[in-house]
Amino acid sequence: MLLKVVFAGPMGSGKSTAIGVLSDIEPVATEAKNNERFKVDKPTTTVGLDYGEILLGDAGKVALYGIPGQERFDFMWPIVAKGAMGVILLLDCSQDNYIEKLASFADTFSKWVDPGSFVVALNRGTENDLEACNLLVEKRDVVMPVFMADPREKDDLNMLLHVLISNAEIRLLQE
Amino acid sequence: MNVMNLSTPSGLADVLGDKVKEYDGLQFLLVATADGFLVADSGQKHLNKEWDANRIASMAVSFCALSHSMADECDLGVVQGASVQGDNGMMLARLILSGEAEYVLLASFENRINNGLANWALQKIFESVSDCLKK
Amino acid sequence: MNAEPEASDFILTTSKSLLPSSFQGVSVLLLEKLSDDDHDMVAELPLRVFSLMDILNKAGERITNDLSAIPEVSAENIVTASEKTTEKISFSCAEWLSQRMLEKVACSYIAKDKGASFSFDPVKKVFRSNIESRDELIKLLLMHPVEHWDIRADDETLEAYEFSATGLLWLLALKESRYALHVWGSPNRVYRIKHWPQLAAWENVPALYKLSSLYGRKAATIDTGVKISGLEERHVCAFLHACNVVGLKVEVCDSETADRLQPSVQSLNILQALKKKLGV
Numbered sequence: 001m002l003l004k005v006v007f008a009g010p011m012g013s014g015k016s017t018a019i020g021v022l023s024d025i026e027p028v029a030t031e032a033k034n035n036e037r038f039k040v041d042k043p044t045t046t047v048g049l050d051y052g053e054i055l056l057g058d059a060g061k062v063a064l065y066g067i068p069g070q071e072r073f074d075f076m077w078p079i080v081a082k083g084a085m086g087v088i089l090l091l092d093c094s095q096d097n098y099i100e101k102l103a104s105f106a107d108t109f110s111k112w113v114d115p116g117s118f119v120v121a122l123n124r125g126t127e128n129d130l131e132a133c134n135l136l137v138e139k140r141d142v143v144m145p146v147f148m149a150d151p152r153e154k155d156d157l158n159m160l161l162h163v164l165i166s167n168a169e170i171r172l173l174q175e
Numbered sequence: 176m177n178v179m180n181l182s183t184p185s186g187l188a189d190v191l192g193d194k195v196k197e198y199d200g201l202q203f204l205l206v207a208t209a210d211g212f213l214v215a216d217s218g219q220k221h222l223n224k225e226w227d228a229n230r231i232a233s234m235a236v237s238f239c240a241l242s243h244s245m246a247d248e249c250d251l252g253v254v255q256g257a258s259v260q261g262d263n264g265m266m267l268a269r270l271i272l273s274g275e276a277e278y279v280l281l282a283s284f285e286n287r288i289n290n291g292l293a294n295w296a297l298q299k300i301f302e303s304v305s306d307c308l309k310k
Numbered sequence: 311m312n313a314e315p316e317a318s319d320f321i322l323t324t325s326k327s328l329l330p331s332s333f334q335g336v337s338v339l340l341l342e343k344l345s346d347d348d349h350d351m352v353a354e355l356p357l358r359v360f361s362l363m364d365i366l367n368k369a370g371e372r373i374t375n376d377l378s379a380i381p382e383v384s385a386e387n388i389v390t391a392s393e394k395t396t397e398k399i400s401f402s403c404a405e406w407l408s409q410r411m412l413e414k415v416a417c418s419y420i421a422k423d424k425g426a427s428f429s430f431d432p433v434k435k436v437f438r439s440n441i442e443s444r445d446e447l448i449k450l451l452l453m454h455p456v457e458h459w460d461i462r463a464d465d466e467t468l469e470a471y472e473f474s475a476t477g478l479l480w481l482l483a484l485k486e487s488r489y490a491l492h493v494w495g496s497p498n499r500v501y502r503i504k505h506w507p508q509l510a511a512w513e514n515v516p517a518l519y520k521l522s523s524l525y526g527r528k529a530a531t532i533d534t535g536v537k538i539s540g541l542e543e544r545h546v547c548a549f550l551h552a553c554n555v556v557g558l559k560v561e562v563c564d565s566e567t568a569d570r571l572q573p574s575v576q577s578l579n580i581l582q583a584l585k586k587k588l589g590v
Binding site for chain 1: 208209210211212229230233234236237238240241243244248275276277
């Protein structure tokens with residue numbers, strides 16, 4: 001059996017890094033030279049998708065997908081999100097517009113996954129950032145888990161997956 | 176959708192427009208940066224629905240990147256391009272390396288144009304576009 | 311249908327009509343619709359295997375209750391032995407402190423015996439104390455009533471150790487399970503949380519993830535929380551109490567949506583395998 005988890009978020013939020021940390025296989029990447037270094041200073045950016053796997057032996061595997069974060073690649077998002085058990089939205093709070101990004105990604109991805117299967121992970125955030133995100137989520141009248149997490153830290157990522165598992169277990173009871 | 180202002184190599188749009196006129200059955204041409212920004216396009220007349228060159232440019236780049244990963248996974252060696260075949264025609268994408276910059280050239284042909292002719296036309300266009308990008 | 315276990319520990323009888331009051335054992339009334347009639351248990355038709363298993367489990371629990379031998383649910387990481395003896399049923403220290411925090415007035419307290427002291431900074435959202443261990447401080451707070459703490463006149467910051475206010479309030483509230491049961495333990499009330507707790511930072515217990523998922527996804531009773539998490543009723547109440555204390559906004563709703571009780575085994579298997587891999 002295959003479970004699918006999608007990592008979403010703007011460019012430079014750590015999607016490829018997170019998949020690299022979690023994956024048991026060498027991740028598949030579709031990187032190209034980044035022409036927007038004035039926005040996020042990194043040499044390359046994902047233009048197709050990232051792919052990794054958590055291998056679970058006889059039970060199956062978890063496929064990890066990363067989307068390209070720029071809006072010009074939004075045509076890839078529904079393709080990648082289809083059938084996902086959950087979406088982990090990574091946001092870098094040091095980026096100016098991360099709150100707007102949360103709103104926009106939540107709007108877009110809620111078309112394909114329900115809010116409970118959507119986990120928000122704030123990198124480089126403070127308690128105030130957390131509160132701001134919780135307020136925004138509350139205004140939209142959904143309950144969306146929001147956490148502080150560093151995409152380089154396996155424990156943080158495991159915790160996010162744990163939240164998705166709990167949600168999936170509860171969802172299975174409701175379907 | 177694409178907000179970045181890229182400096183378009185002078186004359187590239189004209190080159191693309193001329194090529195569309197020159198080759199029979201060629202519907203449109205566009206050039207995009209490897210990270211999905213439109214550099215120039217020929218415009219198109221055949222599509223009834225609204226045509227968003229920016230969006231097609233990003234799609235062409237993702238398509239090429241995925242083709243590259245697939246080829247890598249299946250040990251196909253260096254990828255030069257990829258193709259899409261539909262009932263109404265065919266699209267060919269070609270990677271262009273110009274100095275340190277990478278581009279994607281996309282060409283769309285009517286269905287009456289066979290694979291050989293389309294690839295031959297694409298090779299000629301590729302040479303002209305490469306020359307233009309080097310200037 | 312009449313089910314008698316081999317050892318004749320109890321008799322479970324399912325019937326389409328009420329049994330006489332002289333009947334000894336547990337009776338299950340089979341109904342097309344649920345009613346409020348006073349009888350032991352009811353089951354909606356059609357009665358499926360998993361519903362029957364649930365009824366058997368419930369019946370087993372009730373018989374065990376009758377024998378006054380209630381097994382403790384394993385949740386030692388939530389409740390400590392000292393809590394059982396020290397916790398007050400009518401007062402919540404966590405609520406008291408949370409209220410002081412909301413008033414946004416920094417304050418310092420010292421114990422009557424002049425040993426322990428603590429202060430809180432509502433702006434930075436931290437507690438400071440001369441006690442090094444957060445668990446020790448929580449234990450002290452649980453042990454003593456408000457009157458035990460004098461407001462300290464000097465505003466010097468003597469406390470050397472600093473703890474996150476929300477984290478401390480969360481843990482404190484989780485340990486006030488008797489109070490929580492008293493306040494939250496209404497069988498008919500249906501609850502929902504508006505925000506997820508920061509479990510990784512506060513208290514990383516798997517059962518709390520399940521409770522967060524449940525009450526975050528839907529409005530549910532305490533009983534549903536017990537079934538989903540495997541925790542005791544008072545610990546489920548303590549979870550809601552803790553959510554309330556740290557401002558996660560617990561709503562009381564009108565009704566609970568129905569769930570099926572058994573998801574597909576295949577789906578569960580892969581989730582279990584993933585949990586094992588993650589070390590949960």
